[in-house]
Amino acid sequence: xxxxxxxxxxxxxxxxxxxxxxxxxxxxxxxxxxxxxxxxxxxxxxxxxxxxxxxxxxxxxxxxxxxxxxxxxxxxxxxxxxxxxxxxxxxxxxxxxxxxxxxxxxxxxxxxxxxxxxxxxxxxxxxxxxxxxxxxxxxxxxxxxxxxxxxxxxxxxxxxxxxxxxxxxxxxxxxxxxxxxxxxxxxxxxxxxxxxxxxxxxxxxxxxxxxxxxxxxxxxxxxxxxxxxxxxxxxxxxxxxxxxxxxxxxxxxxxxxxxxxxxxxxxxxxxxxxxxxxxxxxxxxxxxxxxxxxxxxxxxxxxxxxxxxxxxxxxxxxxxxxxxxxxxxxxxxxxxxxxxxxxxxxxxxxxxxxxxxxxxxxxxxxxxxxxxxxxxxxxxxxxxxxxxxxxxxxxxxxxxxxxxxxxxxx
Amino acid sequence: xxxxxxxxxxxxxxxxxxxxxxxxxxxxxxxxxxxxxxxxxxxxxxxxxxxxxxxxxxxxxxxxxxxxxxxxxxxxxxxxxxxxxxxxxxxxxxxxxxxxxxxxxxxxxxxxxxxxxxxxxxxxxxxxxxxxxxxxxxxxxxxxxxxxxxxxxxxxxxxxxxxxxxxxxxxxxxxxxxxxxxxxxxxxxxxxxxxxxxxxxxxxxxxxxxxxxxxxxxxxxxxxxxxxxxxxxxxxxxxxxxxxxxxxxxxxxxxxxxxxxxxxxxxxxxxxxxxxxxxxxxxxxxxxxxxxxxxxxxxxxxxxxxxxxxxxxxxxxxxxxxxxxxxxxxxxxxxxxxxxxxxxxxxxxxxxxxxxxxxxxxxx
Numbered sequence: 001x002x003x004x005x006x007x008x009x010x011x012x013x014x015x016x017x018x019x020x021x022x023x024x025x026x027x028x029x030x031x032x033x034x035x036x037x038x039x040x041x042x043x044x045x046x047x048x049x050x051x052x053x054x055x056x057x058x059x060x061x062x063x064x065x066x067x068x069x070x071x072x073x074x075x076x077x078x079x080x081x082x083x084x085x086x087x088x089x090x091x092x093x094x095x096x097x098x099x100x101x102x103x104x105x106x107x108x109x110x111x112x113x114x115x116x117x118x119x120x121x122x123x124x125x126x127x128x129x130x131x132x133x134x135x136x137x138x139x140x141x142x143x144x145x146x147x148x149x150x151x152x153x154x155x156x157x158x159x160x161x162x163x164x165x166x167x168x169x170x171x172x173x174x175x176x177x178x179x180x181x182x183x184x185x186x187x188x189x190x191x192x193x194x195x196x197x198x199x200x201x202x203x204x205x206x207x208x209x210x211x212x213x214x215x216x217x218x219x220x221x222x223x224x225x226x227x228x229x230x231x232x233x234x235x236x237x238x239x240x241x242x243x244x245x246x247x248x249x250x251x252x253x254x255x256x257x258x259x260x261x262x263x264x265x266x267x268x269x270x271x272x273x274x275x276x277x278x279x280x281x282x283x284x285x286x287x288x289x290x291x292x293x294x295x296x297x298x299x300x301x302x303x304x305x306x307x308x309x310x311x312x313x314x315x316x317x318x319x320x321x322x323x324x325x326x327x328x329x330x331x332x333x334x335x336x337x338x339x340x341x342x343x344x345x346x347x348x349x350x351x352x353x354x355x356x357x358x359x360x361x362x363x364x365x366x367x368x369x370x371x372x373x374x375x376x377x378x379x380x381x382x383x384x385x386x387x388x389x390x391x392x393x394x395x396x397x398x399x400x401x402x403x404x405x406x407x408x409x410x
Numbered sequence: 411x412x413x414x415x416x417x418x419x420x421x422x423x424x425x426x427x428x429x430x431x432x433x434x435x436x437x438x439x440x441x442x443x444x445x446x447x448x449x450x451x452x453x454x455x456x457x458x459x460x461x462x463x464x465x466x467x468x469x470x471x472x473x474x475x476x477x478x479x480x481x482x483x484x485x486x487x488x489x490x491x492x493x494x495x496x497x498x499x500x501x502x503x504x505x506x507x508x509x510x511x512x513x514x515x516x517x518x519x520x521x522x523x524x525x526x527x528x529x530x531x532x533x534x535x536x537x538x539x540x541x542x543x544x545x546x547x548x549x550x551x552x553x554x555x556x557x558x559x560x561x562x563x564x565x566x567x568x569x570x571x572x573x574x575x576x577x578x579x580x581x582x583x584x585x586x587x588x589x590x591x592x593x594x595x596x597x598x599x600x601x602x603x604x605x606x607x608x609x610x611x612x613x614x615x616x617x618x619x620x621x622x623x624x625x626x627x628x629x630x631x632x633x634x635x636x637x638x639x640x641x642x643x644x645x646x647x648x649x650x651x652x653x654x655x656x657x658x659x660x661x662x663x664x665x666x667x668x669x670x671x672x673x674x675x676x677x678x679x680x681x682x683x684x685x686x687x688x689x690x691x692x693x694x695x696x697x698x699x700x701x702x703x704x705x706x707x708x709x710x711x712x713x714x715x716x717x718x719x720x721x722x723x724x725x726x727x728x729x730x731x732x733x734x735x736x737x738x739x740x741x742x743x744x745x746x747x748x749x750x751x752x753x754x755x756x757x758x759x760x761x762x763x764x765x766x767x768x769x770x771x772x773x774x
Contacts, residue, residue, distance in 0.1 A: 236488060299529035306484055306524075307544045307595065308517035310509075317543075321534040 043093050050086055057082070079270040083215045090218060112400035119396030122389035129386060133206025140203060143356060146195035151372045154190040154198075155183040163371045165195060190374045192364050202379050204356035209386060212273055212342040213335040219277025220338075221284060221331050225320065228288030232296055233315050243289065250282040258345065268352045272345065276338050284330035291326040292319055325398060332394015336387040343383055358383045429501045431635040432458040432481065432520075432603050437495035439473075439480045442488060446703040450476040452659035453495070453727075458603060458635040465638040465650035465667070467682070471699050473659040474639045478605045481637075482516045483507075500602065518548045521601035525608040527588035531580035537564075537591050538576030544598035563594040568624060586617035590624070597628065604629070607639045622648050643686055647671060652738075655679045658700050658710040660727050665739035675733040675741040677715045677755055709744065717745060717755050 053069075057077065060069040068076045077085075099106045114120060150165035161172060161179035170184030183190060189198040231242040258267060258275045265271065295301070296319065304314045320327075345351045346359030353360065358379040365375025439451040451473045458464045466474045479485045481497055483504065497504040499519055507515065524530040531540060541560040545551065551559065557576075564572035567590040580588060589609060596604060606625065610618040626649060629636050638649055646653055646667065653670045655663040655678060663676040674680045681695045697714035700706050706713065712722040721744045731746035733739040745755045 235486070299524050299526055300532040302484060303522075303524060303530040303592075303595075304532075304543075306482065306516055306522045307598075308513045308515075308547045309543070310513060313547075318532055322532070324534075 039097065046089060046093075047086075050082075050089070053077070054082055080211060080215075080273065083270075083273060084211050087215045087218050091214070109400050113396055116392070116396040116399070118392045122392040122396075125385060125389045126393065129206045129382075129389075130210050132203055133208075133210055136200075136203035137207040140200050142204065143196035143198075143201040146191070149187070149191050149195040150193050151368070151375070152187045152191040152195075153181065153183040153372070154374050154378075155185055155188045157190075157374070158182045159372065189378050190372070192361060192375050193368060193372065194364070196361075198361065198375065198378050201356045201361050202358065202382055205358040205361065205379060205382065206386075208269065208355055208357050209339050209342070209383070212269070212276070213339040213390070216273045216277040216280065216338045217331055217334045219274075220281040220334055221327060223278070224281035224284035224330060225288055225323075225327060227281070228285040229292050229315050229319055229323070231285075232289045232292030233311065233319060239289075243286075246282045246285050249279060252279075254280045255341065255345075259350065262350050267345070267350055269355050272342060272351060276341060280334070280338065284334060287330050288323055288326045291323045295319055295322045298322070324401060328394060328398045328401060332390060332397065335394070336390045339383070339390070340387060429498070430457040431460045431500060432456075432637065433496075433498040434477070434481070435496050435498075437477065437480060437497060438493050439476050439485070439490060440493055441490050443703075448702045449659055449705060450490075450702060451480060452705070454656070454659070454661055456654055456661065456664075458637050460602065460635050461630070461633040462651050463629065463636040463638055463649055464652045464654060465640060465646045466654050466656055467640060467643060467646055468656035469641060469682075469695075469699065471658075471702075472656045473702075474641075474656055475607055477656070478522070478607050478637060478639050481603075481605060482520050482522070483512055484516075484522070514548070517544060517601065518599050519601055520603045520605060521596040521599070523589075523592055523596050523604065523606045523609045526612050527585055527592050528612070530592055531588055533580055536577050536579055537583070538578075541576070541591070541595055541598055544595045548599040559598070560594075563598060564591070566597075566628065567591070567594045568620075569594075586613055586620065589613060589617075589621055593621075593624065593628070597632075600632065601634065603635045603637065605637045605639070608641070609638075610645060611640075611642070618645070619648075625649065643671075643682065655682070658705065659702065660710060660742065661730075662711065662743070663739075663741040664730070665733070665736065665741075669733075669736060669739045673733070673739075673756065675739065675746060675752070675755065676711075676743050677717050678711045679741075680755070680758070681714070709742070717758070719744065 053071070057069040060066045068078075070076055099109070113123075148165040148167040149169075151159070151163050152168070152170070153159040153164070155170070158170075158173065158180040161168065161181050164181045168181040168184075169186045170182035173180050173182060187197050187199070189202065191197055192201065227242050227246065231239040254276055257279055258272055261267065261271050261275065301314060301318055304318045309318075342351070342357065343359030343362070346355070346357035347363040349360075349363060351357060351360065361379045362376045362383070365372065365377075369376060434454055434456045437451055437454045438449070441448040441450060454473070454477055456464065456466075456477075466477060468474050476485065476490075480490075480492060481499070481504065492505055495505075499515060502515075504512070504515065531537065535543075538557075538560055541563060542556050545556050545559055549556075560576060561573045564575065569575055569587060569590055575583075580591075583591060589612075593609075604625075609625070610621050613621060622645065625636065628634070636649075638646075640646060650667045653663075653665060653667050654661050655670070655676065657678050662678045663670065663674070665675075670679065671683070674683055678695075685694050695714055700710055700713070706723070708721075708723040708725055709715070709718070709727055712718040715722065728742045728744045728747060730740040730742050733741050733746055733752065743755065744750060746752050
């Protein structure tokens with residue numbers, strides 16, 4: 001879209017120049033909408049900078065052959081971090097910024113969202129997981145294999161001495177003639193059978209799960225929305241071609257595609273995210289197409305056409321907001337399923353063994369459930385509650401954000 | 411309230427110029443379906459001048475809406491297509507336009523008001539957003555000018571405290587108010603032609619009268635042409651200058667509004683007038699519209715016509731014959747052809763035709 005067609009969003013101007021309008025009303029509207037144009041330029045700048053960075057990185061790695069590009073301040077940026085950064089930026093620009101600008105709607109959404117207590121708790125839980133994961137994995141040292149510190153129990157527990165490694169920082173006690181190794185604050189949630197600190201591994205796992213869930217879902221939902229809406233809006237041959245492609249894509253499970261690539265080019269986290277993001281959107285596209293087919297027949301779509309709007313404008317500004325219900329449903333189904341899929345792949349040992357995934361730790365503890373239960377259980381609990389929280393959150397968001405539900409903000 | 415006589419002088423002034431605002435000639439619009447081609451509009455010729463209101467009347471399924479949608483190609487294509495005929499707006503041929511040109515015509519030169527105000531406003535945007543969208547699609551005004559214009563438009567269509575209501579969502583408006591907003595959106599880029607497709611059908615009677623008055627006033631203020639689609643003859647009497655009666659994709663009769671009501675020529679028009687409450691038969695016109703996939707030979711109304719004769723069921727739909735000595739009044743009925751006696755139809759009984767006088771404050 002050109003500059004001109006972006007204008008309906010831009011409203012306002014300085015209220016002082018316009019004494020004829022009621023100052024109170026316009027002041028509140030303008031405060032939100034005046035910086036819009038500026039905001040678009042800033043966003044354009046950020047995306048351009050990101051693209052230039054990616055291109056430079058790709059160039060120096062694959063064309064110049066000088067290895068990963070080093071950037072000032074941040075140093076080397078891994079492929080996953082490139083995707084992660086743009087995902088978070090998109091989340092801020094399309095999620096948080098509009099909410100901050102339109103206070104009235106935000107209040108209304110919050111009022112609706114608050115009704116669902118489980119969702120509020122889920123939201124808090126996920127925020128904590130997200131913040132601890134993102135900050136923790138950058139501040140804390142990575143968990144390392146430490147010979148001698150294997151199978152340390154959590155701080156509140158103790159275990160027979162022979163289970164653990166040679167060291168026992170929490171000290172030993174003798175109960176009924178058996179030497180027990182006590183847990184210690186050095187490793188509050190114990191260690192794995194190779195001596196990795198479970199707390200730190202779990203914190204690193206938090207970021208991995210968030211990365212997998214959010215990046216792959218953003219990719220997947222964007223593609224699904226583009227394909228689903230295009231198919232529904234144009235119908236006919238376009239619809240036929242796109243949806244038959246979706247049929248074909250769905251018959252080829254992403255899981256096997258990942259296996260294929262894991263054996264050929266290696267199954268890094270980056271490859272996993274791309275596979276699930278680029279090939280896992282079929283069912284979401286079907287959901288969105290189904291709703292878009294209905295919305296497409298609404299008179300306001302014809303009214304937009306009648307006003308002289310282009311097809312892209314109609315789809316982007318009129319069709320997309322009205323299927324947000326399906327979009328959020330699809331996203332709230334996709335996030336947990338991708339996180340679970342990543343955990344499953346790591347559990348099977350097919351993923352990147354250097355990545356501290358919850359699935360890999362669970363897998364490492366599965367032989368020792370009887371002697372060292374905490375190894376598999378603690379990351380399992382994190383995984384369980386994260387999936388549950390995403391499901392609750394998606395449910396509540398769908399109810400609160402459905403624009404056709406009202407939204408008067410009274 | 412401006413009177414219709416003003417309009418009529420405008421008509422004269424403009425029609426002495428070269429080309430009409432809208433000219434449909436022999437327009438066909440068909441739909442391809444699995445079970446055959448639906449001939450929704452099958453040869454319609456019609457003109458609308460600036461400042462003039464032309465009403466298309468007819469029962470449901472007679473092709474009124476498809477005709478109006480064909481003008482700016484609003485229908486979904488495929489299945490719809492125009493096999494024949496031309497649509498000229500200000501002399502420009504619509505059927506040969508590119509998408510970009512069409513977008514300029516839509517909203518800029520020709521604007522629609524839809525039947526259902528509940529659905530035609532997007533529920534996720536404020537009405538201010540939607541009016542500004544319409545303005546921005548066709549002009550390069552600054553933000554302040556756009557907002558000013560939006561407020562002015564809302565005030566013009568009679569929405570009180572317009573500037574504060576810009577920030578309201580459609581569901582915060584009543585049905586009549588929504589229709590006013592839609593009219594404001596339709597007028598946003600000062601179209602030359604306004605197509606109103608049953609704009610009052612979804613509204614109650616008091617609101618209906620207000621909306622008609624509003625349309626009448628706006629039309630004479632701006633000297634717009636208006637094509638008014640309706641099945642309600644009472645509304646036609648209030649708003650139209652000329653009337654085209656449609657049946658089964660064809661125009662059956664055309665003429666000035668007074669003539670149509672005082673001396674309806676086509677048996678179908680007479681049957682329609684007979685169906686008005688308080689006159690003639692309550693039961694309506696017996697029979698149904700012919701199947702648009704397999705149209706009968708001869709006159710399409712023949713099967714339901716009490717004056718049908720042998721001639722009616724052969725050949726094509728009769729051409730438009732002049733009725734009596736009025737060159738403006740034409741009808742597609744064999745009884746008005748050369749060598750036939752129009753009296754067969756004209757002298758038969760039809761309900762009182764004093765409808766033109768009960769149109770309310772702004773009627774002629």
